[in-house]
Amino acid sequence: MDLDKTPDGPRTPERFEPGEGCLTTAIRIPVRIVVLVLVVPVRLVWDLLAVGARAVHRSVLRPLGRGIAVACSWVYETLLAPVGRALAVALVWLGKALFVWPWVALWRYVLAPVGRYGLVVPVVWLYESVLTPIGHGIAFVCSWVYETLLTPTGHVLGAVLVFLGKALFVWPWVALWRYVLVPVVRYGLVVPVGWLYRTVLTPIGHGTVWLLTGIGKGIALAAVGVWTALVWLVVTLLVTPVSWFYRAVLTPVGREIVDAIGVAWRIAGQISRAIGRGLRWLAWVLVGQPAGWFYRAACTPVGHAVRDYVWAPAKKAAVETGRAVRSALRSAGQTVRQARRDAWRALVGSPRPAEPVEASLDGARTLGSTTTVPGAVPAPEISLRKQV
Template sequence: MEFEKSPQTCGNHQAPAHYEPGEGCLTTVIRIPVRIVVLLVVIPVRMVWDLLVVCGRALERILLRPLGRALAWVYEAVLTPVGHGLMWLAKALLVWPWVALWRYLLVPVVTYGLVVPVVWIYRQLLTPLGHGLAWLVEHLLVAPVRWIYRRLLTPLGHGLALLASFMGKALLVWPWVALWRYLVAPVVTYGLVVPVVWIYRQLLTPLGHGLAWLLTAIGHGIAAFCRGVWTAVVRLVVVLFVTPVVWVHRHVLAPIGREIAAAVGVAWRIAGYISRAVGRGIKWLAWNLLGRPVRWCYQTLCTPVGHVLRDGLWRPAKKAAVEAGRVARAALQSARETVRQARREAWRALVGGPRVPDAGEPVVPRARTLGSTTTVPGAVAAPEISLHKQG
């Protein structure tokens, strides 16, 4: 049975209005029911999705964003200074005392109490003593031993080595070399190697070539038989299994899948329009049932009452508090100045000191004469050091 017709006709009837080229009658038949069913399934999902999106945005705007700003402020204004203070305290208690102990106590004690004396002893005592001992050992022990080795032992050793080498070759090397060259090598060559090589070349090589040709021919026949059997099996599988599966996938499953995917997309968009319409209706009802009365109550009742409280209570109380704070600060400043003056007078009465001039009495510096350290009232101020002492 053939389901796919030409793009213009379906059987003996005219093609549907939304018929697309390359589609079969099955695609056109299942399109509308599939879209209706998918729309009924997708509308609740889309409305729940839009509700979750709105709730997530409201939660982010109302809770998460202020919470993030508050956490950032706490980190910058509280945790960072506290961390810096704890770090400074940890350094002051755990690091700086040990650094000071190491730098100002252990290093000087070890340097000037141990290292410097040891270096001085090494340079001034041990080094000259070592050089002297090395000179004595070199001239009293090493030089005679070196002369004896070079003049006596080395020539004697060379002679003994030549004699031992000649005797070793004569006794251990030359007999075995002659035995191998003139007896073992000819016997092995002409008694074993030459027959084995002749047997390999004249018998085994032709026999191996024949066996190889026979096995190659048998292998080619078996391979041709296997290729024929494999080709037959492949054609049988293709005809009985692959071709029906491909036809079902191409003419049934693929059109149904494309229509379901297109139906899901269309239904998702339609559900979005429906969800937005429902949301606008809920927003209109909430505004007219709750927002408008709340705004009228705020504008009609709360705003006038707040203005009355602000003008009648808050501003006078704020002004009175500011004046009281100013008076209190002035009183505290005056008391602080009085206590400071009394403390200076008490200190002057106990230990003495220069008399502090009053605020209204002018202070005139007493000038010094040139070349002297005494001061003369009314004299012109001169440099502290005379020209004669300067140069």
């Protein structure tokens, strides 16, 4: 194996990929051979299924789908749409007849008149004619009583009640809070508790915190040491060998297997196409060429002979016969129409020619008047409405 020398040392061979070694080179060709042997039948079956699926789709499924679509469209437009429209109209009419028109009639002709003339009109009359005058009178009396009697008495009574309320419910409790409870609580509870907290509890708490902090630091250092040792052991005994095995063995093997599957799939495709071309050539040689030769050598001359000596004369004779039949039918129709006209003329007689009628220029009465207008066109004696 020739290596290109560089100032830094030997360089990796060009046919090697970065990171490849002897193991990759050793397993590449056997893996590709085995994978090719396994993939070729799968590719052949795949190509066969693909060709069959395309043929079935083109020959069966697509025409069947178009036929189903046309049939469904015809059924919808011919049957379902008219029936649906008729059913919708019937359901709408039935729904209105059952749930709309009865309630509308009940509201319009029963509830609205009864509520209006049986409740609203009497209540409005009672409010305007009875309750409003009574309310105005009661309001006037109450206003007079409040302004004349209750306002002065209320001022005096309010001042007396405020004084009694303060004397009974405010001033005793204020004095009790200010001169009894506040001094007792301040000098009997707050001051001793504050002195006890500052002098005794604070130093004890500081010492306890310092001791617990030292113990925690020692435990943390011990835990960090144990964790570091466990991590080193796991990395040295487990992670490093597994990582080396993954990089040195599994990665090259997996990459080679994937590459081998891709190469084998492409080679199998070429083999499948070659087999397909061979089968197509064989079918053409065994079936296509004989069928084409038979069509050109036998069917075409026979078809031309039938077209020139059988079909063309028969078509020409049929056309001439049709023209003769149409001419005979046309002549017969004209004869029948002439005979019918002659028979009618013999029974009824010839129609008289129309004679021109000159308009009279005599004066005539106009409608609605008893006088005559010289030179006016004579008007009919009855109205146009009666003439119609």
